[in-house]
Amino acid sequence: MNFILKKNITGLDFNASIGTADDSDFSKKRASFSYGTDIDNGRGNIAFSAEYSGQNNLSAMDRDQTSIAYASMANNTPGRIDDNNPNNPDKIYTANSGYYAIANDGRFNLNGWKKFNSDGSVSDVNLGSNVYNYYCTDCDSINLNQFNELQPEFKRYNFNFKGNYDITESDSVYFETKYVRSDATNNFQPAFFFFDPVNTVSIDNAFMDPALRKMMQDAGKTSLTINRFMTDTGLRVENDTRETQRYVLGMEGTIASEWNYDVYAVYGQTDLKRENENNLIYDNYINALDAVKDENGNIVCRSEAAQADGCVPINIFGEGAPSQAAIDYINVNLTGTSVIKQTVVGGNITNSGLYELPAGYVGFSTGVEYRKEESAIHEPDYPKETFFNSLGEDHGSFNVKEVYAELSIPLLADLPLIRQLDLDLAARYADYSSIGSATTWKTGLNWEISDELRMRGTYSKAIRAPNISELYGASSETYFGVDDSCKLDNLNNLANSSTRRKNCAALGIPGDFNSNYDAASIKGELSGNHELDPEKSTSYTLGAVFQPTAISGLSLSVDYWNIKIDDAISNIGAQDIINKCLDSENGINNQYCALITRDPNTHEITLIQSHSLNLAKLEASGVDFDLGYDMDLGKGTLSSSLIATKLIRNRSYDFQDDPTNYQDYAGTSGTPEWQANVDLRYTLDNWQAKWRTRYIDSVDLYTPQDLERNANPNSLMDYGSYFISDMSVGYQFDNGLGLKFGIDNVFDRDLPFGTIGTGTGSAMYDNVGRYYYTTVSFKL
DSSP states (O other): OOTTTOSOOOEEEEEEEEEEESSSSOEEEEEEEEEEEEETTTTEEEEEEEEEEEEOOEEGGGSHHHHSOEEEEEOOOTTOOOOOOTTSOSEEEEESEEESSOBSSOEEESSSEEEEOTTSOEEEOOOOSEEETTEEESSSOOOGGGGOEEEOEEEEEEEEEEEEEESSSSEEEEEEEEEEEEEEEEEEOOOEESSOGGGEEETTOTTSOHHHHHHHHHHTOSEEEOBEEOGGGOOEEEEEEEEEEEEEEEEEEEEETTEEEEEEEEEEEEEEEEEEEEEEBHHHHHHHHSEEEOTTSOEEESOHHHHHTTOOOOOOSSTTOSOHHHHHHHEEEEEEEEEEEEEEEEEEEEEEEEEEETTEEEEEEEEEEEEEEEEEEEOOOOSSOBSSOOOOOOEEEEEEEEEEEEEEEEEEEEETTEEEEEEEEEEEEEEETTTEEEEEEEEEEEEEOSSSEEEEEEEEEEEEOOOHHHHHOOOEEEEEOOOOTTSHHHHHTOSOOHHHHHHHHHTTOOTTOOOOGGGSOEEEEEEOOTTOOOEEEEEEEEEEEEOOTTSTTEEEEEEEEEEEEETOEEEOOHHHHHHHHHHOTTOSOSTTGGGEEEOTTTOOEEEEEEEEEEOSEEEEEEEEEEEEEEEEETTEEEEEEEEEEEEEEEEEEOOTTOTTOOEEOTTBTTBOSEEEEEEEEEEETTEEEEEEEEEEOOEESSOHHHHHHOSOSBSOOEEOOEEEEEEEEEEEOTTSEEEEEEEESTTOOOOOTTOOSOSTTTTTSOOSOSEEEEEEEEEO
16 A cells, blocks of 8 residues: 555555575564544545564675675786787686785784784785785785675664545645654774874884884884774774654645646655764874883873873784773764755646547646755764764755646547547746756657557656755765776776876876875765756657557557756766776866876875766667566466566766767666566465566676777676566465565575675675565455
8 A cells, every 4th residue: 555645544454574584694574554544424534654664784794605705816827918808808806815915903014914913923924826916815815895784784663644634525635744763774894094104003012012023123113004904993883863754734626617726835854863983083093002111011102191181002913902991992983963854835726628629628737836955964073083084064955936837638539540649748947046947848749549559759858956965065085995097007908098198198197107006095075066057858758558459468568768968967986087087088178187186296196076067968768668468367367567678878978078978888787788577476366476587687897988998807897697586475364364475586596796786786686695574464
């Protein structure tokens, strides 16, 4: 039951479901209850519903498939020549590989790479036989999957109350209230130091093993910088509490014969509280790290001022070395809040029989609406710098006043090959406080050729104004993992590197630049953009619906769609910013190069700014298919459907000054050329069985334009085609009780090789595995 859309609800409905995964402890629970009744002899109706849903955390380490560490390692085949052949890739996606220069135990380079043992002593890092940059295979490397979360922990509570009452025979009032609370917990990488001078210990550190001190003395070192994940001081945890409330009050009815009206007011508000746990305080950590012995032989913080402020020295020599007291001293929990508000007031009048034409009645609708959007983010006022990225405080609002009209005109009827021909027209004028005025419109044609065949088409112009975050988002600090495309090794891997070499040289980067600095993360800045223009779209569709009388129960629809968005608003990823800066045929004076700051001496990137941008345009087109067939089978009924989409084009034109330069994304990760769902439902008396199979076509991990520059970047070039099937069997008792047993991912289909199913382009794949559930329902 759709609680919101259904006007009158009567009776009681209860539903509860619980399930668990086959190869982990992951589980989900859900329960819902609704009740509605008529009041005052049917003049009104009130209804209430409540729902709970929740699930526990699922870590990548909880499943065999997602627990293995992979890295792209250099192809070191003896005598290899880069011939740009995909069968001879530059890099090989290799299992049991990862960083050796940083780990939970602490790593440093002193006459070779060393690690700390659990007792604080030092031993050599086993690098194995395959080393590339700071990665190695079958060696002492860290498995970063320990920090990856496949499914977050959350609980959600949803309450709805609605009612309507006829105040006259032709007029009624209605109202709706909604309250939703969700509590979610997400775990992230802990604080870490990777070639960061902050994590430098002196030779007189009180926790240092004497053997290490001797090694430093022999090497003439007085300090040591340690690369370390601070996992033993606590993962970074984000607890989000989101509360949404929504109220609707309206009145609808009849003004005069055939004229209906609807006036309404809506207010909604979402409050978010974000608590960040285990946030490392830099000043406290620096003081705690500088540990010495006092005159009594006690280990204390060197700074007397820090001692007076409660400083607790910390031992980082080996995993598990920090004391709880030190952990409590260096970490803090901080809370930020945000609020989003929406106010809507509007009304419309409609007449489905405005005027009678020979082909039927003209339908008309018009209305006005006022909408205000407000958003504010408040960050904690904490006086010290912490590891958690500094977030800016967003404050912004805009309002829009709209007037619209729709007209449905029957043009022809009851003619040869024209059973009915209708024209639909719609227009909307909007006045935005942020971008000014805009007019959008749409026209559509429905042509019913016969009882069996109908054609349809639309053509429309629309806009999308930038939202508050895109416009007013304050500057926030972050860190990006990127690969500098101006490095000599990266340029040498390209079959055609002339454009990038030219642009790298124009940036002042020498031809032999090959720094390995980008093995560490690079500082970034996220923000909105006050200079954004609205998106402007042009779209059209053309389709047909066929329901042959000769085959009862069969229905087929095919629709072609095409959309172009000029000045498309997009947030570009850090790596794409670097690449797009260098791929412009018009040189480095483009909007992407302007977002990158390099050190004038080392030529290394020191800052990447990522904010909303207007691309030149986006283009997409495809065909949707919908096939349905119902038939009697045995003593029961079989219902089947096939819904599929064929993606023909998905292009991004990224340069305003070069509208011929584009990237083809059709058939790449996140945008497969084919997607399909097949549904079967068999009903026999009180029994019902369902089967669903979902298909995702194979996708490439590189665009055709990427492969033109380098045809053999990696052994991992695509995700293979993907099928996943779900099934359920249920029985509905005559007393209203229902039982259903189901299995999602019946055949325990693995994720495509190379993904854990959490990225933007890979979240469409199931990362839970086979999942069993039971549902109990009751209707009265």
